[in-house]
Amino acid sequence: xxxxxxxxxxxxxxxxxxxxxxxxxxxxxxxxxxxxxxxxxxxxxxxxxxxxxxxxxxxxxxxxxxxxxxxxxxxxxxxxxxxxxxxxxxxxxxxxxxxxxxxxxxxxxxxxxxxxxxxxxxxxxxxxxxxxxxxxxxxxxxxxxxxxxxxxxxxxxxxxxxxxxxxxxxxxxxxxxxxxxxxxxxxxxxxxxxxxxx
Numbered sequence: 001x002x003x004x005x006x007x008x009x010x011x012x013x014x015x016x017x018x019x020x021x022x023x024x025x026x027x028x029x030x031x032x033x034x035x036x037x038x039x040x041x042x043x044x045x046x047x048x049x050x051x052x053x054x055x056x057x058x059x060x061x062x063x064x065x066x067x068x069x070x071x072x073x074x075x076x077x078x079x080x081x082x083x084x085x086x087x088x089x090x091x092x093x094x095x096x097x098x099x100x101x102x103x104x105x106x107x108x109x110x111x112x113x114x115x116x117x118x119x120x121x122x123x124x125x126x127x128x129x130x131x132x133x134x135x136x137x138x139x140x141x142x143x144x145x146x147x148x149x150x151x152x153x154x155x156x157x158x159x160x161x162x163x164x165x166x167x168x169x170x171x172x173x174x175x176x177x178x179x180x181x182x183x184x185x186x187x188x189x190x191x192x193x194x195x196x197x198x
Contacts, residue, residue: 009068010029012033016156016176017073020173024184041085049074050110054074054110054122058070058072058112069192078106084100084154087148088197093154094143095154096155099134102132108127109175111125113186116192125182130167142164157175
């Protein structure tokens, strides 16, 4: 018997999140990025910031996704209480790499799901990452490649910068942008059905 799949809307424009979902056989019916202000609030901790943004994104898209589950996520790179930006300029990337080089940092990825009946569930996944100390030639070559653009903390573990990572404790897929185990658990816990052969 074929089980009918429940509609799913991904409230994110991230191609990495689409790729991760495809890895576990999930294809959203629609991609509908949320357009919200992502600036941290005064005195907001990195953990609260990531969770608030994921929940806000899911809630923002839910009214235009009747009958569907809405999945949203947000990834924050933090050094202590300092939230690193999504690098859009080379100066921002240099700033991020300067803080991360030779140090441990936290990657906090929050996932939020809104069910068709309005119930919301969310989860925060914390991963500790250690980056090697970058030499100036390594840093300059990385910057020249442009891979840092638009990425939290100025790097993506799944790309060239993966060669800078000494140690990772937690969820690799969360560092890429979507913790798959937690995401599937949230969806299924709210009643989402993946579909296929029963």
